Amino acid sequence: xxxxxxxxxxxxxxxxxxxxxxxxxxxxxxxxxxxxxxxxxxxxxxxxxxxxxxxxxxxxxxxxxxxxxxxxxxxxxxxxxxxxxxxxxxxxxxxxxxxxxxxxxxxxxxxxxxxxxxxxxxxxxxxxxxxxxxxxxxxxxxxxxxxxxxxxxxxxxxxxxx
Amino acid sequence: xxxxxxxxxxxxxxxxxxxxxxxxxxxxxxxxxxxxxxxxxxxxxxxxxxxxxxxxxxxxxxxxxxxxxxxxxxxxxxxxxxxxxxxxxxxxxxxxxxxxxxxxxxxxxxxxxxxxxxxxxxxxxxxxxxxxxxxxxxxxxxxxxxx
Numbered sequence: 001x002x003x004x005x006x007x008x009x010x011x012x013x014x015x016x017x018x019x020x021x022x023x024x025x026x027x028x029x030x031x032x033x034x035x036x037x038x039x040x041x042x043x044x045x046x047x048x049x050x051x052x053x054x055x056x057x058x059x060x061x062x063x064x065x066x067x068x069x070x071x072x073x074x075x076x077x078x079x080x081x082x083x084x085x086x087x088x089x090x091x092x093x094x095x096x097x098x099x100x101x102x103x104x105x106x107x108x109x110x111x112x113x114x115x116x117x118x119x120x121x122x123x124x125x126x127x128x129x130x131x132x133x134x135x136x137x138x139x140x141x142x143x144x145x146x147x148x149x150x151x152x153x154x155x156x157x158x159x160x161x162x
Numbered sequence: 163x164x165x166x167x168x169x170x171x172x173x174x175x176x177x178x179x180x181x182x183x184x185x186x187x188x189x190x191x192x193x194x195x196x197x198x199x200x201x202x203x204x205x206x207x208x209x210x211x212x213x214x215x216x217x218x219x220x221x222x223x224x225x226x227x228x229x230x231x232x233x234x235x236x237x238x239x240x241x242x243x244x245x246x247x248x249x250x251x252x253x254x255x256x257x258x259x260x261x262x263x264x265x266x267x268x269x270x271x272x273x274x275x276x277x278x279x280x281x282x283x284x285x286x287x288x289x290x291x292x293x294x295x296x297x298x299x300x301x302x303x304x305x306x307x308x309x
Contacts, residue, residue: 056218059215067211101298102300
């Protein structure tokens with residue numbers, strides 16, 4: 001993956017596209033017109049940002065909740081530091097895991113270092129998913145919890161590229 | 163939602179082309195027309211089935227700061243603390259969760275060094291310790307949501 005620094009025009013493209021692409025037959029041309037750039041310039045910059053990982057992917061961002069995946073659990077696991085990367089790669093491959101990260105412990109209150117967000121239609125499916133993760137971790141699993149969200153207190157999209 | 167909607171959601175969570183007529187190119191792969199694809203995406207967005215259609219940016223790679231943080235809030239103070247935390251424009255999401263650490267929020271800042279300042283300010287205002295849990299590694303997410 002190549003490192004890429006972004007410039008003013010990249011930032012303008014990010015601002016113009018972070019809430020979505022125009023639903024016009026030639027969306028990149030539409031953006032180009034808005035920004036006073038050529039369509040080739042817009043497409044070239046998006047391609048470079050995609051190749052360098054600044055854009056993770058382009059496409060549909062599903063709303064899990066609206067699609068019926070109403071149960072979401074933040075599963076957290078205490079696994080040995082030496083194994084966390086290998087185990088995290090494995091957990092990240094499971095199709096019901098949408099995010100998987102290593103985060104710092106806060107001992108003694110918080111011993112968990114591996115976080116995996118799971119989504120399902122029912123509580124019993126979530127429990128099956130937790131069981132699958134537990135099986136994958138095997139003896140490296142020294143303890144885990146699942147934190148369900150009980151209420152959304154605030155939700156604004158991440159706004160970047162200002 | 164019908165079979166076409168499912169096909170769009172299951173096949174277009176990535177890989178949307180950067181081309182002159184990207185909807186036409188993607189539609190061809192799905193065996194539908196450009197018009198149908200644009201209409202369906204428009205409807206799925208209006209119905210809220212999709213939260214967005216377009217590029218998904220990698221926030222940290224843009225030079226900003228991002229972290230997940232938690233608080234252990236006494237039940238009696240919960241609403242007041244939620245209001246204090248939510249008042250920070252840098253707090254993007256905030257969820258109540260069923261654990262002793264009962265408030266979990268994402269802090270996103272334009273400058274990475276601003277993260278520590280926001281956390282200190284939240285501690286000063288609420289009188290509570292913030293458990294800061296920035297990600298140390300992110301693991302590859304293989305498959306995508308299937309509907």
